[in-house]
Amino acid sequence: MIISDNMRHYFYIFCLVIFSCFQLNAQQQLTEKASISVVTCGPGAELYTAFGHSAFRVFDPTLGIDKIYNYGTFDFNAPNFYGNFAKGNLTYFLSTADFVRFLRMYQYENRWVKLQLLNLSSEEVQAIYEFLEENAKVENRNYQYDFFYDNCSTKIEAVIQTVLNDKVHFSNNHITTHKSHRDLINDYTKQFKWGKFGIDLALGAVIDDEAAKNDYKFLPDYIFKAFEKATIQKGATMEPLVAKEISILEEKPIEKKTEILTPLNLILLISLGIIFITYKNQQQQKRSKLLDVGLFLFTGIIGVTVLLLWFATTHTATYQNLNFLWAFAPNLIVAFYLLKTKPPTWICYYFILLLLLLLIMVVCWLLKIQVFNYALSPLIVALAIRYVYLIKSLKY
Known part of the structure; x- marks a missing residue:
């Protein structure tokens, strides 16, 4: 049988491809x-x-x-x-x-x-x-x-x-x-x-x-x-x-920038604002609805997020997150009741519950059951002061 030059050329290519496949599958020594x-x-x-x-x-x-x-x-x-x-x-x-x-x-x-x-x-x-x-x-x-x-x-x-x-x-x-x-x-x-x-x-x-x-x-x-x-x-x-x-x-040393707007500074500023408005409310015998609604929406949203990370994900490190003690998810619903000039009577008991949760949080922090970020400290104080004021001002 006579093999043409073209057939011989294709045959060489075919052999080369087969050989390359074997080379790819073999581990290099x-x-x-x-x-x-x-x-x-x-x-x-x-x-x-x-x-x-x-x-x-x-x-x-x-x-x-x-x-x-x-x-x-x-x-x-x-x-x-x-x-x-x-x-x-x-x-x-x-x-x-x-x-x-x-x-x-x-x-x-x-x-x-x-x-x-x-x-x-x-x-x-x-x-x-x-x-x-x-x-x-x-x-x-x-x-x-x-x-x-x-x-x-x-x-x-x-x-x-x-x-x-x-x-x-x-x-x-x-x-x-x-x-x-x-x-x-x-x-x-x-x-x-x-x-x-x-x-x-x-x-x-x-x-x-x-x-x-x-x-x-x-x-x-x-x-x-x-x-x-x-x-x-x-x-x-x-x-x-x-x-x-x-x-x-080697790492070359670089000048570190001073950060002014840290979590502690921002939360301290917000906390002082909450305490100041609460003081003015006490003097004027009235309640700032805008502050209460904003505060409860904010803590409620964070609380829902914390619970979702705990129960709705497979992240092992987000379990048993006690941040829900200060960021209480039901606050998201209670915020709308605080739009009323006279909220329902049960709401005072709800504020007492929130105070109790803050106390439990502090105990857990002291016992190192969970270590919270120190920037939360002024906010916890401000929340406690606001809850005490709300109990007194809304008590029938």
Whole structure:
């Protein structure tokens, strides 16, 4: 049979395509110079970067491989992203990127970056690389994100333990403090006054329990420290898991701006206004309906939001939120009764209930059942004064 030049040409193309498919399916074999590093990035200037970041680096100078494996990726364009975010159905995924390009972003954001070169054999490096490559495939890369228990930081230790099993031992003996999850969050959000206020408003009493030592690792700094103290079995001996620590980028000091309109300053100003109007009402023997309706609508809306975060989402950290004690959801309905010059007689008993709830809140605060944001202090005082005045002025 005579094969034409065109047929021969198509046959070569067909063989090349088949060969390429087999090459894509086969895992690349790294050389002996290949290494795995844990990358830890410092906090940034925005709230969402306040806690830092963790990732893996796979480096093989012989093959020209220098990749970042990042478990902290999400897609804004995913279907119903904001709805799922509000409900707590957060889908994150493992992405890959060129290491140099990754560094440029952190250099631009003025954030430090450190590497921990892991003390691994060529076989162990290959095994972790193959795991990450497999995990980065479209069908495998997604996972259900949890801020405290399953994030870019906790994934680092999880991957090492999954691949290397009992060879690696992580010790938490370096953690000597007794902090709650809220304390740990506060360590990183001190300069973000409004962000910290929002976090304290949205998250419940469940984050005020003392965090287990292993729970600290949702923060990249603590994963860094955990790897510093970790060991790996080499034959009959245990050696440090980290062979070398390298500082890649240094943070340049910048002048911090003084924030005038903080939550405390704004709430203090509003609280003083409530107390002043209440004082004038007392003198003039009349009630400011506009103040009462506005106050009850405001606290009612916040109360409904708190309850929705508690009961209508899968966010684990928003459970048992005692902010509902001062932001009482039924206030949203009661606000309309306060439009009347003479509200119904039962409303005095409702105000007594609100005072009792404020007292319970203060007790819970003192006992650290839930730690509230200190900016709420003047508002609690102002609310108590207003409720006492309303009881006296509306009492029949």
